Amino acid sequence: MPNPWEVWPYHRTGSAVAFPRDEGWHQMLPGGIANPAMSNMEWVYVNAHVKEVGGDRTFSVFAAYFTQGLRFLVVRAFDKDDALDGVWTGSAWGLLRPSTELLDLTFKHGGGTDRWRTKTSAGASVPFASELDATDDAGKFSVRMEFENQKRPYEAGGRGYLPFGKKGAFYYYSLTRMKATGTLELKHKGGSTESVTVEGIAWYDHQWGPFYVTPIRNGRLESYEWMSIQLDSSDEILLTTVWENTGETPSLAAYGGAGLIRSDGTFDKLIGAHRWKRTKFWCSPRQHATYSAEWTFDAPEWDTSLVIKPRFPDQLTPLVDDPPPTLLGTISRACSGWANWLGEFWEGTCRVEGTFAGSPATGLAFAELVKRYEEPEFSVQVVRQQPDLTVLEWRIENPDEQVQLHFRFQLEKPDGTVLVDEPALDVPVMVLDDPSLPKNEALIARVVARSADGTISGEDTLSLQLT
Numbered sequence: 001m002p003n004p005w006e007v008w009p010y011h012r013t014g015s016a017v018a019f020p021r022d023e024g025w026h027q028m029l030p031g032g033i034a035n036p037a038m039s040n041m042e043w044v045y046v047n048a049h050v051k052e053v054g055g056d057r058t059f060s061v062f063a064a065y066f067t068q069g070l071r072f073l074v075v076r077a078f079d080k081d082d083a084l085d086g087v088w089t090g091s092a093w094g095l096l097r098p099s100t101e102l103l104d105l106t107f108k109h110g111g112g113t114d115r116w117r118t119k120t121s122a123g124a125s126v127p128f129a130s131e132l133d134a135t136d137d138a139g140k141f142s143v144r145m146e147f148e149n150q151k152r153p154y155e156a157g158g159r160g161y162l163p164f165g166k167k168g169a170f171y172y173y174s175l176t177r178m179k180a181t182g183t184l185e186l187k188h189k190g191g192s193t194e195s196v197t198v199e200g201i202a203w204y205d206h207q208w209g210p211f212y213v214t215p216i217r218n219g220r221l222e223s224y225e226w227m228s229i230q231l232d233s234s235d236e237i238l239l240t241t242v243w244e245n246t247g248e249t250p251s252l253a254a255y256g257g258a259g260l261i262r263s264d265g266t267f268d269k270l271i272g273a274h275r276w277k278r279t280k281f282w283c284s285p286r287q288h289a290t291y292s293a294e295w296t297f298d299a300p301e302w303d304t305s306l307v308i309k310p311r312f313p314d315q316l317t318p319l320v321d322d323p324p325p326t327l328l329g330t331i332s333r334a335c336s337g338w339a340n341w342l343g344e345f346w347e348g349t350c351r352v353e354g355t356f357a358g359s360p361a362t363g364l365a366f367a368e369l370v371k372r373y374e375e376p377e378f379s380v381q382v383v384r385q386q387p388d389l390t391v392l393e394w395r396i397e398n399p400d401e402q403v404q405l406h407f408r409f410q411l412e413k414p415d416g417t418v419l420v421d422e423p424a425l426d427v428p429v430m431v432l433d434d435p436s437l438p439k440n441e442a443l444i445a446r447v448v449a450r451s452a453d454g455t456i457s458g459e460d461t462l463s464l465q466l467t
Contacts, residue, residue, distance in 0.1 A: 005152040008127050012152070016161035017173050019153070020125065023118065025098035025105070026171075026208045027067060034067040034096040034105075041170070042067040042208035044103065044116070046132070046147065047228065047366040048180040049349065050200030056080035059184060059198055060311075060349035061143060062366065063116075063134055067208075069096050071107050071114065072317055073134050075141060075184055076349065084312045088186060090136030091321035103130055103206075111137030119146070128153065128175055130204075132182075138321070145182030147202050149175045154261045156238065158269055161209075163254035165222040165242055168211025175204040176228070176236040176261045203228040203236075203366065215319060215345035215370050217289075219245055223371040224256070225292065227276075227308070229352055231363035234263035237306075239276045239297065243371055247400035249273035260302060268302070275299055278402045281373060281455035282313045284344075290373040290456060291346045292402070297354075306354035308365050315348025345370050374398050376405055376449040376458035378428070387467050390432040394447055394460065403451050410446045411437070419443070432466060439466050 004010060011018040026042060027035035034042070045064040052059070057077055064072045073090035094109030102125060107114040114134040119126040128149035135142040156162055156172035163169050180202035187193045205228075213224060222242050229237040240256035241249055249255050250273075257271040280294035295308045319342070346369035353362050377397045384391035396405065409430045411420035419437060422430065430445070443464055450457040 003152065005149075006127055008125065010127065012155065014159065015155045016159050017153075017155055017171055019127065020102040020118075021100075022171070022173070023102040023128075023206070024100040025067070026100070028098075028100060032097045032099075034069070034098055036068045038068070038212055039210060040067070040208070041211055041213065043206075044105070045205040045207075046145075046178075046202055047349075048145065048147075048200060048202035049230070049364045049366075050180055050182075050198035050202075053197040053199055055196075057085060057196070058082070058200075059196070060366070061145070061180075061184070061202075062347060063132060063143065065096060065098075065105060065107055065114075065116070067096065069093055071096075071109065071134075072347070073136060073143060074317055074347070075143065075186065076312070076315065077186075078311060082311060086186070086188070088136065088141040089318055089321050090134075090138070090141065091318050092137040094137075107134075109137045111135055111139055119148075128178075136321075140187045142185040143182070144185075145180055145202075147175075147178040147180055147204065149204075150177045150179060151175070151261065152265045154236075154238070154259065154267060156259060157253065157257075158259075158267050164209075164211040165244070165254055168209070170207050170209035170211050172205070172207045172209075174206075174228070174238060174261075176238070177230065177234065178202040178204055201230055201364075203230065213370065214343075216343040217372065221245065225371050226368040227295075227350075227365055229297075229306070229308070229363060229365045231352065231356055231361050233356060233359075233361060233363075235356060236261040237297070241273050241276060241371075241402070243400070243402075247398060249401050258297070258299060260299075270299055270301060273401065280453045281403075281451060282310075283455060284314065284316060287316065287344050289344075291369045292371070292373070293455075302356070303358040304354070304356045304361075306352055306356070306361065308350050308352050308367075310367070311349050311351055315346055316344050317347045319343030319345075373400060373403060373456055375456060376403075378447070378449065378458065378460055380445055380447050380460050380462040382462070382464060385467060388433055388435045390464070390466055392430045392432070392445055392462070394428045394449075396428070396449065403456055405449045405451060405456075408448045408450070412444045412446060413438075414442055414444065437466055441465060 047062040075088040077086040079085040092109040098105035104117040119129040227239040238259040242255040260268040278292040282293035350365040407425040409422040
């Protein structure tokens with residue numbers, strides 16, 4: 001007997017989504033064009049971890065199509081030692097024409113037309129199985145993949161409809177373990193082209209509704225981080241964190257959480273940004289933006305503790321990529337510098353290890369990081385001064401709940417001689433009550449605030465005299 005989800009129509013009791021209708025597009029313009037309205041987002045997305053058939057290389061692949069006429073397409077190669085061996089990126093703008101009935105879209109761009117459609121057998125659609133044929137608009141690579149679902153769809157949060165931030169909401173389902181097979185056509189720097197047959201696993205997302213997100217820097221909007229984890233035990237975890245522009249990540253469903261899809265297909269969920277923590281950061285030397293670069297996930301309820309690390313630090317995806325030699329391409333090249341400074345974001349492959357359900361666990365993950373972290377801003381001031389007692393304080397003006405700061409305080413003479421050095425203050429207060437410190441002399445109070453790994457830092461100084 002087939003599983004219930006392997007026969008359409010399919011609707012799980014209590015779910016806000018139904019198939020095959022919700023495989024199709026939901027906001028359309030006349031002529032079968034996806035509605036690019038910013039007030040209603042929609043996208044389909046896949047990431048895949050695949051290995052070269054008959055070889056030692058591994059590849060990460062991701063593709064996404066947005067209702068605003070934007071496509072991302074990226075392939076990264078890793079050698080037998082897991083070192084980065086090549087990168088092909090194909091961000092493109094074009095005309096998206098999707099079906100409203102099931103997954104069947106075309107995307108016309110400067111280098112040709114992509115097609116992503118539900119597979120058929122004997123003239124009938126195969127539920128949750130699809131074929132993707134996509135080409136870089138600059139002609140440097142192409143991706144031809146087939147995806148076959150292995151588990152029932154995961155409706156995010158268990159319902160498939162969730163609030164987002166203060167005002168938004170979306171429908172959202174994932175196919176968390178798909179068999180992926182196909183061919184990558186890759187052009188190398190010397191001009192040679194190779195065809196690589198690959199196989200592995202993939203993760204598919206479809207999300208739509210009245211919400212708005214963008215990789216473009218905008219301090220007035222919410223930002224987010226997302227991650228799919230596929231453990232070798234055939235269990236999967238979906239992680240999301242949403243930030244208000246104040247740096248807050250409330251422990252509410254609208255601000256993310258964790259979804260567990262067990263190997264037997266049953267679901268569970270947890271809410272709380274404190275479970276998914278950022279432990280290291282990375283600053284892009286060309287974009288001058290800082291992203292999280294190592295994470296822990298702890299869920300005592302699931303007897304689970306994981307560490308997630310990127311396979312390579314720089315996995316930025318450009319918003320404007322190398323286009324074909326057309327007039328539009330000339331304009332794109334002229335705008336690519338500032339456009340990518342505004343909109344380039346981190347999307348890439350990671351390795352996972354730790355424990356799951358009390359047993360040793362390993363696996364792979366894919367992270368999408370739109371959140372950029374800021375240097376801490378603060379100023380030091382004297383709040384109390386009397387003979388032999390001076391109290392200073394400083395307050396972080398742009399706090400971020402995911403960046404734990406440590407403070408170093410130094411009291412110096414103008415020539416740089418250090419009189420007091422407190423390297424690890426855990427509160428933003430310093431008390432100077434040593435009667436041997438010089439009085440009525442020009443001194444400098446220096447405070448440095450740093451993240452645990454030192455990547456994020458800020459500094460302020462204050463001239464003062466002790467009495």
